[in-house]
Amino acid sequence: MWRNPRRSGVVIGAMAVGLWGMLFSMSFGNGMMNQLLDNMIKGFLGHMQIHNRKFPARAEGMNLGARITLEYTIPDPERVQKIISSDPSVKAWAPRLKVMGLITNAEKARGVILTGVNPAQEAKVTYISKSIVAGQYLRPDHPRDILIGKWLADKLRVDVGSKVVFMTQNINKQKAVNAFNVVGVYKTSSNDFDSGLVYTNLGALQDMVGMNGEITEIVMLITNYEERLDAVQRNLQSKMSPDVEVIRWMEVIPAIYRMLGLVDVFTFITFVMVFIAMAFGIANAVLMAVFERIRELGIMKALGTKPSEVFITVVIESLSLSMVGILVGTALGCGTVLYFSRYGINFAKFSTLLDVMAVGSVVYLKMKPIYILWGALTALLTALFSSLWPAMRAARLLPVDAIRHV
């Protein structure tokens, strides 16, 4: 196997590069989607939400605010809060009241969703409190405080300390107007988010729209949510009254869930394409190896090597070289992913696109251990199937013709 280093190197190289590329691309896709999901969940979505069953909680596409209404608040919110407070699966929760309206300064106006929050509780569920780039987070006893996104601040040309006016309809569908002071500006990885969501104290918003004590939403973080989300949802739902609904994040924005699935599909397609290319490379290299050694194989057959033994020799050689390639490729792939999982890849030039996707301009790769298993298994199978035809050609060589081959 090692007596022709050039030939062996081609097979090993093809395998190593293919596997390296596969691990990198899958980890990249996974990392990007994890960031997207993380930003969404920790930005505003949470793992689970609770609403009035009639409340239009499910987003249309990526548009969260299409149908926000004050009409359907959570019935008996104290009971609901008592249930979730006592459930050990609920890591943190926060109440919210959301209204759609217009935010204006002296010159400009924009449509936004104003979310009334309990600042302390909200800080435990989302990272909005850690995303402040100017000023400070909401202060609990300051009903005039408003927190706006940087994108919105830039568009409205307002800054910390600026005064803005928010207009909406109250519960009686009458005009409700209130002035706020910009206490802080936040920035997330999504311009859509930054442009559309503004925050104030829950009590201030409840007063403004005449809904004292009422909330439209509870957002929750769940412990070990990846494994337990469905079970926790079923458990909580069973304890709620029939007019209260507990839904998972993928039900709030199914578009994200579908996008994640689509990325999985594209990653798989990339995976398959890499391996098809690799298979051709390996088959070509193994076939070259067989043709280069026709005379040698003819001599072996003349001396008494059976066709099946020639077949197995070619296949085993291909598999053995591939094992080396797999080790090299896995080492390179893991090393590269480890580096970029720590330092990330900066896509500042493409930040607009990534911001639309709420990923952020620096993508940190993330590998699942199963990728290594998939990669190694697929590589071995690729090596096996790629070597079958060359091996059959070798096995069928007529000794007398092979020996004469120049």
Add this chain to the structure above:
Amino acid sequence: MAIIEVNKVTKIYGGDGVETPALRGIDLKIERGEFTAIAGPSGSGKTTLLNIIGALDAPTSGDVTLDGSDITHMSAAEQSDLRLHNLGFIFQAYNLIPVLTAVENVEFVMLLQKVPKDERRKKALAILEEVGLGGMENKRPNEMSGGQQQRVAVARAIVSGPKLILADEPTANLDSATGHGLLEMMHKLNADKGVTFLFSTHDTMVMDHSRRLIQLQDGLIKSDENK
């Protein structure tokens, strides 16, 4: 019983609509212990006949038996087995496996025969010593002269104790002194161990050493003489 019986063997090569008969009907018997040369001009069919006897090629018609067994209609696997356990080959172009050393080339047949490692190494080294290549066991073919390579080929052919050794123009690529030395060695093996040798040749030195000379011409036996 003859070790080899060739019955009405013909071989016709065809390609692009042109048929070329290499053998036109050969009947032949080779007894155990013979030291026989098949001679003839180029194109007479001697290599073709040797390849058919060695189950390296198939006749167009006719059959060949080895110790009474019809080898012509065996499967490829059976023929491989036959060659492994009964035949030894010495080719004009030596045909050593280039990536193996001299001792590994000699061991190769024993490896296929599943002889234990220590035993085959011991036998291979002994045979190399016998053919005058002691000390050269770790050389690769490209590090040896033609004569040395052919000696390795002879060692490989005889190490497993075959019933019959088929040598196709074994001295063709050697100078006369080396060729003579090789022939003497093969003669000694024939005399001491009773190994049957069948040569194809147009080397008069080989013809002179043989005890039976079969002359082929245009695919037919022209003469068959015991000396």
